[in-house]
Amino acid sequence: xxxxxxxxxxxxxxxxxxxxxxxxxxxxxxxxxxxxxxxxxxxxxxxxxxxxxxxxxxxxxxxxxxxxxxxxxxxxxxxxxxxxxxxxxxxxxxxxxxxxxxxxxxxxxxxxxxxxxxxxxxxxxxxxxxxxxxxxxxxxxxxxxxxxxxxxxxxxxxxxxxxxxxxxxxxxxxxxxxxxxxxxxxxxxxxxxxxxxxxxxxxxxxxxxxxxxxxxxxxxxxxxxxxxxxxxxxxx
Amino acid sequence: xxxxxxxxxxxxxxxxxxxxxxxxxxxxxxxxxxxxxxxxxxxxxxxxxxxxxxxxxxxxxxxxxxxxxxxxxxxxxxxxxxxxxxxxxxxxxxxxxxxxxxxxxxxxxxxxxxxxxxxxxxxxxxxxxxxxxxxxxxxxxxxxxxxxxxxxxxxxxxxxxxxxxxxxxxxxxxxxxxxxxxxxxxxxxxxxxxxxxxxxxxxxxxxxxxxxxxxxxxxxxxxxxxxxxxxxxxxx
DNA sequence: ACAGATAATGAGCATATGCTCAATAAAAAA
DNA sequence: TTTTTTATTGAGCATATGCTCATTATCTGT
Numbered sequence: 072x073x074x075x076x077x078x079x080x081x082x083x084x085x086x087x088x089x090x091x092x093x094x095x096x097x098x099x100x101x102x103x104x105x106x107x108x109x110x111x112x113x114x115x116x117x118x119x120x121x122x123x124x125x126x127x128x129x130x131x132x133x134x135x136x137x138x139x140x141x142x143x144x145x146x147x148x149x150x151x152x153x154x155x156x157x158x159x160x161x162x163x164x165x166x167x168x169x170x171x172x173x174x175x176x177x178x179x180x181x182x183x184x185x186x187x188x189x190x191x192x193x194x195x196x197x198x199x200x201x202x203x204x205x206x207x208x209x210x211x212x213x214x215x216x217x218x219x220x221x222x223x224x225x226x227x228x229x230x231x232x233x234x235x236x237x238x239x240x241x242x243x244x245x246x247x248x249x250x251x252x253x254x255x256x257x258x259x260x261x262x263x264x265x266x267x268x269x270x271x272x273x274x275x276x277x278x279x280x281x282x283x284x285x286x287x288x289x290x291x292x293x294x295x296x297x298x299x300x301x302x303x304x305x306x307x
Numbered sequence: 308x309x310x311x312x313x314x315x316x317x318x319x320x321x322x323x324x325x326x327x328x329x330x331x332x333x334x335x336x337x338x339x340x341x342x343x344x345x346x347x348x349x350x351x352x353x354x355x356x357x358x359x360x361x362x363x364x365x366x367x368x369x370x371x372x373x374x375x376x377x378x379x380x381x382x383x384x385x386x387x388x389x390x391x392x393x394x395x396x397x398x399x400x401x402x403x404x405x406x407x408x409x410x411x412x413x414x415x416x417x418x419x420x421x422x423x424x425x426x427x428x429x430x431x432x433x434x435x436x437x438x439x440x441x442x443x444x445x446x447x448x449x450x451x452x453x454x455x456x457x458x459x460x461x462x463x464x465x466x467x468x469x470x471x472x473x474x475x476x477x478x479x480x481x482x483x484x485x486x487x488x489x490x491x492x493x494x495x496x497x498x499x500x501x502x503x504x505x506x507x508x509x510x511x512x513x514x515x516x517x518x519x520x521x522x523x524x525x526x527x528x529x530x531x532x533x534x535x536x537x538x539x540x541x542x543x
Numbered sequence: 544a545c546a547g548a549t550a551a552t553g554a555g556c557a558t559a560t561g562c563t564c565a566a567t568a569a570a571a572a573a
Numbered sequence: 574t575t576t577t578t579t580a581t582t583g584a585g586c587a588t589a590t591g592c593t594c595a596t597t598a599t600c601t602g603t
Contacts, residue, residue, distance in 0.1 A: 096549090096551075097550080097551095099549095102551095118354070118441075122591085123592085133552045133553060134552090134553080135594080136552075137592095138592060138593080139550080200503070203499070203503040204437065205354075210504055211504050214504040245509055245515075249515050249518070252500065254493070257488070257496075258492070260495060260496065263439070263492070264488065268446055270451060270454070282482065290522055331581090332568085334580095335579095338580080358560060368581080369582045370561085371564085373562095375580075379562080
């Protein structure tokens, strides 16, 4: 929040440098990785308004070194986005969801139990929120990615399960989309409770996720049954 | 994010003051209200890291005037919290939920259709998030308030509806609490989609809210039926 | 051991930012 | 109209903050 804190007057000293910490030399790749990890943890806590000076202190390095590996704060932040939203997407997810050798409900549980791991991740939850609030385009893109790569296949599979025409015949309806968003919102909120508002979260997260998935499965069934009936008897 | 922007060099001019805007004198109450409202809108957009200078410009007043009514930025922010989280709680909500002259499902719909109005409020959604991320204690208190004043009465009424012992006999169970959180999370996520990630939101919010309420009503029924059966046949 | 290459440091620059206060002008009182 | 009161202004202060660069120290190859 950058509130001015009344502090000791500006140091008028000449050159009373600190006890000169021992230098540690790392390979550029290692140092770069270390900075990136530290930055993720730091900005997750303080938001992107956190100061690079403090970050350097936390990392135990000089501010100059920070700028050797990341030309600017914005560059560093972009790398963080990439790390959080692009690299953390597991390619196998796409396959799990449409693997019809496994019953759909089991697939959904398997997928969401894995996907929901992100909710336990302080950094992921908070950075996702901060980036969205900052209007970072990548956060919006991630939200859209979820629609394309998760909602769409799942609704497709649910329709197949419950005997409705595929998405190629009939685009996703609003109630279908909203069913998925409600699930994701309910799940993401677990992370928000845990890492933002710090109110009590379920002891049994896996159970909660499982129940949530079972609910939308049942809700989808009901939604689609109704749709199936409507489809059989053309409207007046 | 306070990134350094390369700008024109520091003005070395003497006193080339601007065209001297016409002064408008307001009653202290009016001015204070005006500043508060403007600040809410401003900080909702930029986060609490936004500068008071810019806020003053947006309000069309001098920065000095800001500090006449709010001694510090932190004071201003505290007033915003009060305005958003304390004053916006409608006392009638408590009554609606337990008014047994109305069928429970109808009560729930009525309440949530009103409560969910906050989701359409750019300021409320974003400030609630920013304050939580900042670790403001009031945000945590609000989350707890929701548990006490919404979840508890609703679970109490649902138990009554489905023939289970009241909360005085048996505290809220985790699945019950989670059911409520899932509902609120799902609803709040509508606001997050709209005001944070800017992805498409339902055309028919009222319908979405109604459906979400119907779902938890049905889910609660199922949850509590199962509980009722377990209760009748004591465990081994 | 020595030299060359380069990772690391931190004083310092330029601007950003919360906040103060003496001066000013609009309204109210006389 | 004149005087008094007080809402309003904006230059300016002190510190905060992103970033640079000359200097220094560590590692590697010979």
